[in-house]
Structure formats: structure tokens, C-alpha cells
Amino acid sequence: DTGVSQDPRHKITKRGQNVTFRCDPISEHNRLYWYRQTLGQGPEFLTYFQNEAQLEKSRLLSDRFSAERPKGSFSTLEIQRTEQGDSAMYLCASSFSGRGGYEQYFGPGTRLTVT
């Protein structure tokens, strides 16, 4: 088991461009979460999937953000028409809901810089 992986680790883009991030969860985990973290703050929930179904999305999440998990394995997070305020660390976490525990394990994150 190699843990949660994310790609790319760093992304620099110009304002107005679209970006897409990928997350590969721990293989037996059925839940996948996306968070955003800015300096000095804890991770902020964006959305989560159970298998391929997107079950919850933060009310704070702009329509420019969309996420998919087409086959219940990896997930992508796309940000359209990026803004400077989108600069942050984007974190993916996964968990297994079957044993009654709720521990989430994070990937290394994708650091986005919008210039």
C-alpha cells in the first residue's frame, strides 16, 4: 500500500486558465475527500465521494470548481477560470467507511499558485 497520491505536486498558472488535479486514494478506501488549505488555517472541506457518488459539496464552493470520481477509484478536481484567490494547497484524503472508523489519510497535496 503506497498511500494517497496526488498529481501534480505543484502547479503555477495564470489567472483565467483552467487547471485539473488528480488524486489516487488508498486502494481499499471507498471514500475520497477534497480540501483546500491556506497559510495559517486548517483544511477546509470542499467535497467528498463515496465510491463514484459525490455525496456532499461545500456551500462555499464556487461553480468554477468541479470534481469527479468516474469509476470509484481516482478522482479529479478541476478549477475553471482560476483567480488569484484560488492559490492554496489542495489536499485529497481517503477513508474506509466499512469498519465504523472515520480516519482520513491525506495525500501530499497539490500547491496551486495563480499569477
Place this chain on the structure above:
Amino acid sequence: QKEVEQNSGPLSVPEGAIASLNCTYSDRGSQSFFWYRQYSGKSPELIMSIYSNGDKEDGRFTAQLNKASQYVSLLIRDSQPSDSATYLCAVYNNNDMRFGAGTRLTVKP
């Protein structure tokens, strides 16, 4: 009122001392509680989970939970310089995980 509150620190302790980190939360229905360690520039790493009132020990770490007071704490015994990091308290209820802003701990040799 923030949903999960932590002292931002920095908390500074000498090597070998006990570091005490505290967290309060506002949602009485919260079911599960976690402590994550985050080194600068890295992602959060799960170090403890606690589900029931009382203490839970794992090596040098002890998590304490008091649901009536809506309070959870983390004790680190025999603190080491490698424990210097930001510690995030996370509270889970109904598929929703909320994080505090973290307490920065510095362990001085």
C-alpha cells in the same frame, strides 16, 4: 464562534517536557475526534483518533476527550525537537470533518 477552536500558539516547551495541546468544539453531536500533525510545507498526518470519553494512549501521545465539556486534548510526553510542528484538531460528525486552525509547537533542545 468557530466550530473548532485551538490556541494558535506558538507553544514552546523544552526537550523532554510534556506538551499539552487543547481544542474545543461547538457541535454537540460530534462523534469522532482526531489529531493530525503537520510539518511546514507538508500535508497533515494522522497521529491519534478518539471516540469515547476518557484517555487513549499511543506511545508518547495521549488523547483526552470530554464530550460534556466539548473538549479534546493531546499530551505529548518526552517531547522531542522532531515533534516541532503544527497540530490540527479535527472533529467529525455526519460525514463532515471540521478542522481547527492548528497550534504550532516548538520543542527546544
